[in-house]
Amino acid sequence: MKSLYAWGAIAMIVLTSTAGDVLLSRGMKQVGDVAELRRRVGVFAVLARVLKNPNFLLGVTAMAVAFYSLLFGLSWGDLSLVVPASTSLTFITNAVAAKLFLHERVDQRRWMAALLVAGGVVLLAV
Amino acid sequence: MTFRKYLVLGGVAFFAATGDGFIARGMKQVGNVSLHRLPDILLVVLNPIIALGVLFLLVFFACYMAALSWADLTYVLPATSVSYVVLTLIAKFALHENVSLTRWLGILLISAGVGFVTQGPAFTPPREKPEELAGASVSTRIDS
Numbered sequence: 463m464k465s466l467y468a469w470g471a472i473a474m475i476v477l478t479s480t481a482g483d484v485l486l487s488r489g490m491k492q493v494g495d496v497a498e499l500r501r502r503v504g505v506f507a508v509l510a511r512v513l514k515n516p517n518f519l520l521g522v523t524a525m526a527v528a529f530y531s532l533l534f535g536l537s538w539g540d541l542s543l544v545v546p547a548s549t550s551l552t553f554i555t556n557a558v559a560a561k562l563f564l565h566e567r568v569d570q571r572r573w574m575a576a577l578l579v580a581g582g583v584v585l586l587a588v
Numbered sequence: 589m590t591f592r593k594y595l596v597l598g599g600v601a602f603f604a605a606t607g608d609g610f611i612a613r614g615m616k617q618v619g620n621v622s623l624h625r626l627p628d629i630l631l632v633v634l635n636p637i638i639a640l641g642v643l644f645l646l647v648f649f650a651c652y653m654a655a656l657s658w659a660d661l662t663y664v665l666p667a668t669s670v671s672y673v674v675l676t677l678i679a680k681f682a683l684h685e686n687v688s689l690t691r692w693l694g695i696l697l698i699s700a701g702v703g704f705v706t707q708g709p710a711f712t713p714p715r716e717k718p719e720e721l722a723g724a725s726v727s728t729r730i731d732s
Contacts, residue, residue, distance in 0.1 A: 483661055483665070484661065486652075486653065486656060487656045487660075487661040487664075490653055490656040490657040491656070491657065493657055494657060495657050495658045496653070496654045496657045496658075497592070497654065497658075512653065518653075553665060553666070553669075556661060556662065556665055557662050560660065560661045560662045561662075564660070564661060565712070566660045566661065566662050566712045567660075567709075567712045568662050569708065571704050571705060571707065571708045572662045572663070572666075572704075572705055572708065574701065574704050575662075575666040575701040575702065575704040575705035576662070576665075576666065576701070577701070578697045578698065578700050578701030578704065579665075579666050579669045579697070579698050579701040579702070581694075581697050582669070582672070582693075582694040582695065582696070582697030582698035582699075582700075582701065583669070583672065583694065583698070584694070585690050585691065585693050585694030585697060586672055586676065586691050586694035586695070586698075587694075588688075588690045588691075588694075
């Protein structure tokens with residue numbers, strides 16, 4: 463039963479951190495290249511623009527939910543299961559979500575990268 | 589990709605790894621936080637090593653957001669996984685931990701993945717304007 467809870471938490475972490483990454487990425491694309499912006503309007507105007515972006519704020523909220531899901535997951539399952547499982551699955555779901563929602567060109571090279579990194583993260587925890 | 593942009597990606601990996609490292613070391617000093625005294629978790633930031641870790645993670649977040657402002661998520665994420673490699677190297681050479689063969693293999697896989705993705709373009713250009721899209725959509729569908 464406890465492992466079912468742990469996997470539920472892992473699913474929640476994967477879902478919310480993927481949503482967070484996608485929202486943050488979309489928000490920052492809307493803000494634009496921050497280095498170029500900083501040269502034009504100054505650092506405080508850039509900060510204000512980032513902090514007022516709804517996608518950025520939603521993304522940070524999703525990341526916070528992911529963090530608390532991780533804490534719950536750690537109380538139900540082992541560190542050596544919860545962290546590598548959620549981290550490596552997130553690399554793969556992020557590639558899928560980036561293609562679906564951000565319309566990024568996820569070519570063979572990027573699929574390979576996502577799979578290799580996901581596999582590598584699992585091995586680090588073994 | 590300019591040198592400055594590679595520097596930002598390097599910053600993401602470096603500050604994520606060192607920030608996590610500082611927090612891990614600080615939490616070992618603080619000891620267990622009991623679930624019954626959960627508010628104590630707010631006081632752990634008074635530990636200087638943890639405070640330093642939090643500061644480093646803030647810099648990490650700033651670098652990560654800067655990278656996402658000019659590169660694809662599927663480019664930035666694998667590139668930032670270099671932080672796991674950095675963390676393992678810190679564990680091996682600074683903390684003198686034992687790093688097993690499977691972990692070295694994991695590092696090899698991650699490095700290979702990063703190598704793959706950094707050879708390609710960093711950014712998918714925005715799609716054409718709606719009036720051009722009608723004509724273009726036929727060819728993109730055939731492509732994919």
